Amino acid sequence: MVTRPVVRHARDFADGSWYRLHPVTPLLQGGVVFASLLAAAFAALWESIILPLFLGFIGVVDQEPDSFIVDLIADSLALVALGLVVLLAIVGVVFWLQWRVHLVRMDSEVIEVTKGLIAKKSRQARRDRVNTIGVRRPLIPRLFGLAKLDIQAAGNDANLVLAYLPHQLAQEIRREILEPSSSGEHEPAAQLVTREVEVSLFRYLASLVMSVETIVLGSVITGVSIFAVWVGELAPWIAVVLALFVYVFYLADRFLRVGNFTIDSLEGDIRVSLGLLSTSVETIPPPRIHALGISQPWPWRVFGWWRIHANLASTPGAQTNKAPAHELILPVATAAEMHRVVQLCLPSLADSSSGELIDTVLSQPHRVWPADSKAQSITSPSRARFRIPLSWGVNAALYSHGVVFVRTGVWVKRLALVPLERIQSAGVGRGPWQRALGLRSFSLHSVSGPVPTRVLAVDENEVMTWWEQTNARMVGAIGQGARTRSKRSSASA
Numbered sequence: 001m002v003t004r005p006v007v008r009h010a011r012d013f014a015d016g017s018w019y020r021l022h023p024v025t026p027l028l029q030g031g032v033v034f035a036s037l038l039a040a041a042f043a044a045l046w047e048s049i050i051l052p053l054f055l056g057f058i059g060v061v062d063q064e065p066d067s068f069i070v071d072l073i074a075d076s077l078a079l080v081a082l083g084l085v086v087l088l089a090i091v092g093v094v095f096w097l098q099w100r101v102h103l104v105r106m107d108s109e110v111i112e113v114t115k116g117l118i119a120k121k122s123r124q125a126r127r128d129r130v131n132t133i134g135v136r137r138p139l140i141p142r143l144f145g146l147a148k149l150d151i152q153a154a155g156n157d158a159n160l161v162l163a164y165l166p167h168q169l170a171q172e173i174r175r176e177i178l179e180p181s182s183s184g185e186h187e188p189a190a191q192l193v194t195r196e197v198e199v200s201l202f203r204y205l206a207s208l209v210m211s212v213e214t215i216v217l218g219s220v221i222t223g224v225s226i227f228a229v230w231v232g233e234l235a236p237w238i239a240v241v242l243a244l245f246v247y248v249f250y251l252a253d254r255f256l257r258v259g260n261f262t263i264d265s266l267e268g269d270i271r272v273s274l275g276l277l278s279t280s281v282e283t284i285p286p287p288r289i290h291a292l293g294i295s296q297p298w299p300w301r302v303f304g305w306w307r308i309h310a311n312l313a314s315t316p317g318a319q320t321n322k323a324p325a326h327e328l329i330l331p332v333a334t335a336a337e338m339h340r341v342v343q344l345c346l347p348s349l350a351d352s353s354s355g356e357l358i359d360t361v362l363s364q365p366h367r368v369w370p371a372d373s374k375a376q377s378i379t380s381p382s383r384a385r386f387r388i389p390l391s392w393g394v395n396a397a398l399y400s401h402g403v404v405f406v407r408t409g410v411w412v413k414r415l416a417l418v419p420l421e422r423i424q425s426a427g428v429g430r431g432p433w434q435r436a437l438g439l440r441s442f443s444l445h446s447v448s449g450p451v452p453t454r455v456l457a458v459d460e461n462e463v464m465t466w467w468e469q470t471n472a473r474m475v476g477a478i479g480q481g482a483r484t485r486s487k488r489s490s491a492s493a
Helices: 025-058 067-075 077-101 139-143 167-178 201-209 212-231 235-258 298-302 335-345 352-363 382-386 432-437 460-492
Strands: 103-106 110-115 121-126 130-137 146-153 160-166 193-198 262-266 269-274 279-284 289-297 306-312 328-333 377-379 396-400 403-408 412-419 425-429 439-445 454-459
Touching (some): 025 077, 077 110, 121 146, 139 146, 201 328, 262 335, 269 335, 289 352, 306 335, 352 396, 352 403, 377 454, 377 460, 432 439
Antiparallel strands (some): 110 121, 130 279, 193 262, 306 328, 377 396, 425 439
8 A cells, every 4th residue: 555644844745656645634523423423322311311310310390301211221231332333433444545545646747536435536727727715714723723724716607615624734734826936945035915905893793783784674673663662572582583593693694704804915816804703715806707896785885984885706615515605705895995995805996086986986977977987887777767767877888997887776876897818708789678768788708706797778879889899899808818828928038
């Protein structure tokens, strides 16, 4: 049998040999099921034996446990102990075998993971297609000082998870994958990290409380309470208590998962960190952002808060649905923090004029936009009020600084920022109601995500011209990007 070592150094891991992960990996991955079985067995033993004996001993109740079960356990205590030892041994052997067959390797071309005792599973990711790598630290592995790497590569379901590794080693392997060392004699240079935004726990909790969901729930609870007082029954009050319990559980879940939110910048990328108990850190390069969405629910307008989402080129957590997607770039932010994050995510909008344009588009109807903005935009005509009666005055698409702005919504202000070079295609559609009003819809097609990139109810004649102009701009932006990459390759060569 070929003996394979445990990975201990990032540079050794890159030599193409097979390595094993941390020895407690099977316990962290499958120990929850085993612990649940033990807990169920203990609960049954507690209810049938331990609790009746204890209550009878202290004289609280005259209750005796089932004599047959007591005699059986007393007569075969040694057998029960032996059975527990055998069970633990079997579980230990299974975990040990799982650890032995869970192997990883990396060479200059691919990263590969193989595992499975009965059914073998193997996954590969090409190193030149790796977009970014997230560092996840769930609560239990965090207590052991461990972390897992979520390697996100381009392509459908092409991601890998390396779980678990010592936290410092995980950081070193991440750097080795993204920035391979050209020589084993020099340590990689430390990256300059700048703290850009830190969301306070008080502000985040206040944003959860001051939400549309809270207002709707408060209205429903108030109505149910009035009804309960009027009818004088207990059942409505039970519904109120259950609703409050669910609401508090929702707040606690969101607070623990997204609390402690920070954004750092390092060498042109942004690093998003979140989580109070289970932490998650992911570095997002700007080219991975295909659309950036700014939104503001109406309860937040008093405080001037904004939320930022993104459509990303790849989705983390291919092998587990517990990994955060990090499509939430900023849960709650002031106007200044919102502008700073937009500049980090979309460097073409880094000048002051783009910030003023974003404020104008978000706060003003399109009829009062500056003349130079109107020349590069398409808006909803007045007859669109029969299709979108509330938002027709702000519904528009605008081109500026190499980015398409898509403005929608009144109760929830929404602005999508889509870089031209990230657009895969643009489309024009029309339904029966729009056909009757001489309207069409315009949409930008890119990767899926929480940011909508469709504008409804624009003039059918103007939208065709806008569509042709957008296609021409897309081709020009893609060609410019290809020429830039070619120059960089020639310079590096």
